Amino acid sequence: MDLGLAGKRAVVTGGSSGIGLSAVRMLLEDGAKVALCGRSEQRLEAAAAPLISEFGSAALPVVCDVRDDQAVAGMRDQVIDAFGGLDILVNNAGQGRISTFADTDDAAWRDEFDLKFFSVIRPTRAFLPDLRNAGGGSIVVVNSLLARQPEPHMVCTAALRAGVQNLVKSMSLEFAEDAVRVNAILLGLVDSGQWQRRYESRADKEQSRQAWMAALAADKKIPLGRLGEPDEAAAAVVFLASPAASFITGASIEVSGGASRFA
Numbered sequence: 001m002d003l004g005l006a007g008k009r010a011v012v013t014g015g016s017s018g019i020g021l022s023a024v025r026m027l028l029e030d031g032a033k034v035a036l037c038g039r040s041e042q043r044l045e046a047a048a049a050p051l052i053s054e055f056g057s058a059a060l061p062v063v064c065d066v067r068d069d070q071a072v073a074g075m076r077d078q079v080i081d082a083f084g085g086l087d088i089l090v091n092n093a094g095q096g097r098i099s100t101f102a103d104t105d106d107a108a109w110r111d112e113f114d115l116k117f118f119s120v121i122r123p124t125r126a127f128l129p130d131l132r133n134a135g136g137g138s139i140v141v142v143n144s145l146l147a148r149q150p151e152p153h154m155v156c157t158a159a160l161r162a163g164v165q166n167l168v169k170s171m172s173l174e175f176a177e178d179a180v181r182v183n184a185i186l187l188g189l190v191d192s193g194q195w196q197r198r199y200e201s202r203a204d205k206e207q208s209r210q211a212w213m214a215a216l217a218a219d220k221k222i223p224l225g226r227l228g229e230p231d232e233a234a235a236a237v238v239f240l241a242s243p244a245a246s247f248i249t250g251a252s253i254e255v256s257g258g259a260s261r262f263a
Contacts, residue, residue, distance in 0.1 A: 003242035003244045004242055005243070006030065006031030007031060007032070008033070009034075009079075009084070009086050009134075010035070010090065011123070012027070012036050012037065013038075013064070013066055013090065013091055014142075015038055015044075016044045016046075016048075017038075017192075017193065019187075019192075020038075020093075021036065022230040022233070023090055026231075027238060028051060030242075032058070033060070035061075035079045037075060039063070067115060067118055067122075072122045075123075076130075079127075085133060086127050086130040087131070087138065089124065089131065089137070089139045090241060091123055091124065091141045093115075093119040097112055101155045104156045113160060116161065116163070120164060124171065136178060136180055137179075138241045139175075141164065142233075143164050143184045145186045145259065146162075147161040147164065147165040148165070149262060164184075165186075176249060183245070183250070184251075184252045185252065186252050188220075188254070188259040189228065191213070199212050214226065217257075222256070224257035226257065228256070236255050
């Protein structure tokens with residue numbers, strides 16, 4: 001299936017690893033020009049090097065902390081100078097905070113609000129005029145199943161994820177008149193560096209990674225019996241970002257292996 005991405009221009013925040021990096025590669029393979037953005041220059045350069053070798057100037061690494069207004073403005077200028085405009089924005093920055101209500105202080109709540117909300121708000125605000133100038137574009141927000149299915153050990157993240165989901169819907173309605181679509185994916189458990197670190201720090205050193213992951217999936221009651229892969233989540237992101245999803249806005253796709261408990 002041709003997703004219609006040839007010649008499109010995209011930005012992926014949190015693009016130096018995991019789902020973001022997988023989405024960057026898929027977009028490039030389908031003919032798009034892609035700016036991959038991340039906070040760590042070292043990690044970003046390591047991630048971008050093989051992409052630049054394969055795709056040349058179509059892959060553009062940009063160091064940016066999306067919590068910093070000036071950094072986001074600089075990212076926008078760099079992208080527009082290189083690509084001449086923008087068609088796709090993937091808001092993927094952010095990670096989970098393990099905490100209960102009792103042990104989350106005011107500073108943690110504010111920090112989580114800044115990371116979860118403004119990692120979406122700032123890039124969207126910066127690039128929205130460019131998406132409109134392109135005659136309409138696509139924004140995809142990588143969100144979490146926690147938005148609808150909170151866990152007691154992640155109370156702060158879950159609350160903010162729910163707010164982000166409302167923001168996605170609100171933006172989809174507001175931007176529709178300019179043909180800018182806004183959608184989200186809701187992630188369950190996806191195999192990533194954090195799970196590798198937890199595996200390495202486990203008490204049972206004799207247990208294989210495969211057995212440990214299977215036990216984790218069973219404990220989390222994932223019907224498909226395993227964690228997702230970054231490429232599987234990235235495929236949903238790329239589809240929603242593409243012209244193939246041209247009549248989809250304000251929607252959410254669960255990428256959770258069937259783990260949701262809501263209708």
